[in-house]
Amino acid sequence: GAVVSQHPSRVICKSGTSVKIECRSLDFQATTMFWYRQFPKKSLMLMATSNEGSKATYEQGVEKDKFLINHASLTLSTLTVTSAHPEDSSFYICSAPGTGGIDYLYNEQFFGPGTRLTVL
Amino acid sequence: QKEVEQDPGPLSVPEGAIVSLNCTYSNSAFQYFMWYRQYSRKGPELLMYTYSSGNKEDGRFTAQVDKSSKYISLFIRDSQPSDSATYLCAMSFSGGGADGLTFGKGTHLIIQP
Numbered sequence: 459g460a461v462v463s464q465h466p467s468r469v470i471c472k473s474g475t476s477v478k479i480e481c482r483s484l485d486f487q488a489t490t491m492f493w494y495r496q497f498p499k500k501s502l503m504l505m506a507t508s509n510e511g512s513k514a515t516y517e518q519g520v521e522k523d524k525f526l527i528n529h530a531s532l533t534l535s536t537l538t539v540t541s542a543h544p545e546d547s548s549f550y551i552c553s554a555p556g557t558g559g560i561d562y563l564y565n566e567q568f569f570g571p572g573t574r575l576t577v578l
Numbered sequence: 579q580k581e582v583e584q585d586p587g588p589l590s591v592p593e594g595a596i597v598s599l600n601c602t603y604s605n606s607a608f609q610y611f612m613w614y615r616q617y618s619r620k621g622p623e624l625l626m627y628t629y630s631s632g633n634k635e636d637g638r639f640t641a642q643v644d645k646s647s648k649y650i651s652l653f654i655r656d657s658q659p660s661d662s663a664t665y666l667c668a669m670s671f672s673g674g675g676a677d678g679l680t681f682g683k684g685t686h687l688i689i690q691p
Contacts, residue, residue, distance in 0.1 A: 490675060492679075494681075501584075501666075501682060501683045502622070502668075502679075504678035504679065504680070549619070553621075553679075555674070555676075557675075564610065565673065565674055566627070567679060569614075569621035569622050571621045572619065572620065572621050
């Protein structure tokens with residue numbers, strides 16, 4: 459299957475600093491990528507849809523000025539958490555839909571391994 | 579009411595048992611229904627997907643969707659200790675990858691040797 463990578467896998471930062479998380483599709487191109495956040499014992503929550511060459515679409519309640527998304531190429535999307543606070547500590551996961559599956563109606567979403575962000 | 583409800587467990591069963599995992603949802607516009615397996619601090623991996631109502635079988639796994647009841651299930655036969663993980667149900671409006679997924683909370687499954 460297709461592979462999605464994330465970097466870094468874990469980051470610890472001080473309150474007030476900014477952190478950038480990268481999401482890469484390694485062996486396929488993705489015009490769309492998705493960013494999720496997962497708090498302990500909670501659902502994976504969709505934060506935003508990242509679109510190559512255009513602005514990201516944010517879910518209701520997600521601050522677009524705090525979570526900056528840039529989809530610079532067909533294989534890279536970045537999420538920058540600006541002025542991070544302890545409540546931003548979470549597990550951030552990206553995904554990208556594959557193409558050319560055996561079922562033309564369905565494109566599997568491939569998930570990255572996640573980034574654990576801890577804000578002190 | 580949350581969009582997708584899933585009992586978080588933990589659910590502990592002996593090896594070889596049949597496991598039943600379930601989710602209910604409220605939005606009738608969902609068309610694609612997925613089950614993912616997630617190990618601790620890892621990204622989810624797709625187990626199965628189903629379009630609309632019906633059953634789908636893949637080895638020891640069977641997925642069922644009842645859209646009239648807004649209820650989906652995953653059955654695991656002959657459960658193995660290696661099946662121990664968190665199982666997430668997910669659903670989407672389309673299958674083409676244009677929209678993100680709505681997940682349940684996940685059920686933590688433990689298969690006792």
